[in-house]
Amino acid sequence: MKHDNSYTGQDFKVIGTRVKRPDGIDKVTGRARYGADASLPGQLVGRVLRSPHAHARIKAIDISKAEALPGVKAVVTADDMPVPEGLSGDLKHTLENSMARGRALYDGHAVAAVAAIDAKTARKALQLIEVDYEPLPHVTDVDAAMQPDAPVIHDWLYTSGVDPKPEKPSNVAQRTEFGLGDIDAGFAEADVVIERSYKTEATHQGYIEPHACLANIRPDGSGELWVTTQGPFVYRNVCAQLLGMDIAKLKVTSSEIGGGFGGKTHVWAEPVALALSRKANRPVKLVMTREEVFRASGPTSSTSMDIKLGATRDGKLVAARAEMRYGNGAFPGIWGMLSCMTSFACYEIANCKAIGYDVVQNRPKVAAYRAPSAPMAAFGVESAMDELAAAIGMDPVEFRLKNASKEGGQSHYGPVWGPIGIRATLEAVRDHPHMKAPLGPNQGRGMACGFWFNIGGQTCSDLNVGIDGTVTLTVGTVDVGGSRASLGLIAAEELGIPYEQVQVNIADTGSLGHNDMTEGSRGTFSSGMAAIFAARNTIEVLRERAAKMWGIPVEDVIWEAGQAKAKGSEHSNLPPLSLKDIAAKSPKTGGPIAGHNEVVADGAGVSFASHICDIEVDPETGATKVLRYTVVQDAGKAIHPDYVEGQFQGGAAQGIGWALNEEYIYGEDGRLQNPGFLDYRMPVCSDLPFIDTKILEIPNPGHPYGVRGVGETSIVPPLAAIGNALSNAVGVRMHHVPMSPPRILKALREDRRANRGPAKVA
Amino acid sequence: MSGVLVTTTINGDAVQFACPEEETLLDALRDRVGLLGVKEGCGTGDCGACSITLDGRLVCSCLVLAAEAEGREIGTVEGLVEGGKLHPLQESFISHAALQCGICTPGFLVAAKSLLDRNPDPTETEIRYALAGNLCRCTGYDKIVRAVQNAAKEMRTAKSA
Known part of the structure; x- marks a missing residue:
């Protein structure tokens, strides 16, 4: 039976109540029971050997000693995971990402794996595997990877989206462009132009539960997989195809999931666990260590951006240009493209152009992380928006309101806007008591907006x-x-x-x-x-x-x-x-x-949010403390308000961590230097205040109850909101995320030197 | 192969298990005693998902050797339910939506109970610092702190009643 998904405006009896969750x-x-909490008779422990090199040719792997160790039941390498006929594109990359084939492409890339009777034996077996590496030149920085003299990671990768097709391979996988109007004419019309460059470092989703699965392949080739995942059906399709199995013969059961945030939409070690089980003919449980989670799963892009905005004196945004270079890790993705599509969505700009580059580098394959690619673009655009508002002498909220996208308007990435909440969230911010609360010394208030599509x-x-x-x-x-x-x-x-x-x-x-x-x-x-x-x-x-x-x-x-x-x-x-x-x-x-x-399920409604934050900077240490935080977001209809608020709060907290502390730090050797929660510092309870929320309900016409997705947008504004607050607190404008204490101290010192001016000559 | 036989008390019950000398208490509790509510998030004492009490003191079980539990009293999340009734903290975590994915919840509950055992009327700041050894990536801690405040209040009321 065909049903109509249109919003009906019905009165609700139980929708919107705060009932107890059944689980x-x-x-x-x-x-x-989570990923690591299942067991099967006769199960083995799986462990993975990972590359210590950022980029290396694997000349040979000798597994004979490991195989001979008592208690070892299987050792697998890429030889045990042949490329099934017809496998190509992203799936082929996923297979190679799960097990290196001839080359290790990043520090942490899997090169072999064992299944043994216990963890101790498995660990010992890994030490007995002899890998003959020939280190190759590597590149981890996104800008460096785009240079003509950068080591080319894949000889088959030619930039798409450029005409004519390049003659030589490079690390630039694709160039994408979205926009409207004529930006040259637009900038000519502008009275004030702000042009800035920004950088953001890679972060990890930081789910507390490491990747974990229990694989069981039977001698007849059928099998089952218990796994922590955001999508058992997709994992089934992907794993079956990578292993050359019939899809119906692999049953995947999702465990309770201990956080994903996009990181558990991608397949990592699961094909390896299945290959181990197939070879050992026993169930194999494979649980990543936290270090493996950091080194071999799901970081975001590291980025580098140039943002240029132009406005007239009366506060009309007339032109915008963004060039955004997004690291993809070892395999090409769509992250730069997504940045283009989200970058200018909050505003009506007659002349705008967003250009994105997707760039491969010797880092783990980039994965989705909550509104993937949007927070970084928003950091650039929303920081520049504040500078532009200041330059023309307008209140930053009024400036945004004056230029906010509205229903019936043409978005820069394609769709014509339906009923949307950007204006309503800005008005709610403008009228919120938070905006009028007093501030003390070294304290500042900032705000910023964010957008996400929803699907x-x-x-x-x-x-x-x-x-x-x-x-x-x-x-x-x-x-x-x-x-x-x-x-x-x-x-x-x-x-x-x-x-x-x-x-x-x-x-x-x-x-x-x-x-x-x-x-x-x-x-x-x-x-x-x-x-x-x-x-x-x-x-x-x-x-x-x-x-x-x-x-x-x-x-x-x-x-x-x-x-x-x-x-x-x-x-x-x-x-x-x-x-x-x-x-x-x-x-x-x-x-x-x-x-x-x-x-x-067509009809997903886009989502907008505006955030306010108060921070205090310690000028001695450069440490920033968030004092107060308010999230305003359009939910369409909040089915269960507690869990809508929870999404707003959780996303904001992740954004705060990203803004202030979290980053992947690579050494000159291309190795990740902080693969643990001690050195990759996520916000803890004492770092944060209560996070106030205001749910707006502007019904989505494409859902019977008016529901919009609520999970992601909340991570988009915090980077810029905090950057703007910092600027208001201590007068320095940060262009590099995270705005960690060393970077803030450096900026404060440079600011003091600049303000002191040249020494007077007597 | 060598190992140790450990005799201990877990959630009030006498328990014996054998394990290799180098095994952590976290692994022993999960793999030998079957207390899968004790979670591993990092294995390095940074996330608190494996929080338990050892002779009443809050510890990360990943940083304790199983052999060290000999003759001592262990408390885990599985021991919070008393007489078939959820602990007020457990009730409060559910009613305040203080969990989303729930993987950190056992550790938070053990840490929060340890706090309230010592300090029945903590300030917000005291709660935040007492729980600073437990990472939650879903909630931003807002509803967790509120749930602990609420449970503390209910427990005080019940006690004075």
Whole structure:
């Protein structure tokens, strides 16, 4: 049955209430099972040997001594993971990223792996593997990787998006461009132009649960994988293709997930675990150490950007240009392209051009991290916006409001805006008491805006009614932060029953049709849509069953407030039938009552946020403390406000960490110097204040309840909000993220020297 | 192959397990005793996901050798439920949405209980510093701090009632 996804403006009974999440008890008692918490009879311990070189030819690998060690059941190298026929493009890169083939492309790149009876034996076996490396020239810095004399990492990589096609390979994978109008004419019109360069360092998603899986390949070639992932169906498709298996013969079960933030949308060591299990013919559990997580999974791009903005004296933004160079790690991605698409979305700029470069470097393959690529672009654009506002003497909020994108306007990356929240978030910021609170010495206030697209995608769900009238909603999107509660609310709302009557179940790949990842803030949006449609299909069945019980035409039965009611005066003698009444009779009225829906959840609504922060800088140490923080974001409709607030707060905290401390630090040798939580410092409880939130609800016309994705936008504004606050606090403008104490101290010293001016000659 | 036999008390129960001398208490609790609520986030004492109490003192079990538990009392998240009832901290974490992914939650609960055992009426700052050894990447800590404040209040009220 085809359903309409349009927003209806209906009144809600349970949507918007703060119910308890159904998985809460297991998670507070230690019973919830995460990636490392499963076991199978006879399982082995898998461990991976990783390259100590940033770039090296692997001349030979001798695994004979490791194989001979008692207790070792399998040793695999790339030889055990041949490229299946027809595998190409991203999938081929994913296979090579999971196990080096002839060359190690970054510090931490897997070169071999073992499966042994215990961890001690596995570790010992790794030491017995002899790898003959020939170190090659390496490049880790994104600007250096673009230089003509940079070592070329892939001889097959020619820049796409340029005409004519380059004659020589380079590290620049692609050039992309988005924009509107004529920027030369626009800048000619401008009274004031700000042109600045910015750099941001790579960060890690920092999920507390390391990658972990339990692989079990049987002698007949079928298998199963228990894994911490944001998308079991996609992991199944990818792993099966990399291993040359039939997709249906690999069952993937997602464990509870201990944080992902985009980092668990990509396959890392899972194909290796499967290859080990295949070779050993035993189950293999493979859990990454934290050091491996840092060295071999999911960092963001490191970036370098030039931003140029022009405005007229009366505060109209007339021209903008951004050139953004995004590191991709060892394999090409789309990160620079995404930066282009997000960069100017907040504003209506008649003449703008965003150019993105995707650049490979000897670093781990870049992965998605919450609104991937947007925070860095926003750091550049929103920092320059503040400088431009100051240059023309306008309040930064008023300046943004004057130029904010609006409904019906043409975005710079393609779509015409529907109802959007940028203006409303700015007005809420302008009117927020936070903006008027007093500040002390060395303290400053900053604000910034952010944008993220949000996505929909392939979604499938089942709704089954038990004979007691309780309801099981089965979805295929992993619950990363409370979505079971939100989806339970949606099913309850639609059926007109109490939330407590619904149980939400996350399916494994053998139990439901394909679902795309929980990514792009699509979990509650798209599974919510599929849940609504599955419930509506169920209601059709319930009406039919009630009609049968009453012996009247189905057209005479309506579903209202959780009950079937017979309409018309001729049926006035028929009392309503509840879900429970109908369920109890279901064995005799046609069997199980269920509704199913599969949908490509189109209609995702874009998301805007504006943040305010107060900071204090210690001029002696350069350390910055966040004193107060407010997030204003459009949620479309907050299904479960607690978990919407949680997304706002969590994203802001990650952005604060990115702004102030977190960075991948590479040595001259191209090795990562801080692969641990001690040296890669994420915010702790004592670093942060309470994070205030204000949820705006501007309904998304493309969802029956008006829902927009809420998971990602909150990480976009903090970098610039803090940079702007720093500038207001101590008068130095930071162009390099993280704005860590050494960088701030350096900027303060340079500022003092510049203000003192040249020494007077007597 | 050599090892040690460790006799200890875990969540009030007498427990014996054998393990290699170099095994951490974290690995022993997870792999030999089956207490999978004790989580490994880093293995280097930086994240607090493996927090337990050892003779009432809050420690990272990844930094303790299993052999050191000999004759001592261990408390883990699995021991917080008493008489089939959730601890007020556990109730409060659920009702305040203080967890998103939940992987850090066992460590936070053990650390928070350790704080409230010592200080039933902590200030916000005291809570923040007491929990600074536990990393959470999902919540920004806001709802965690509020959940601990709420549980502390409820526990004080229950005690004075």
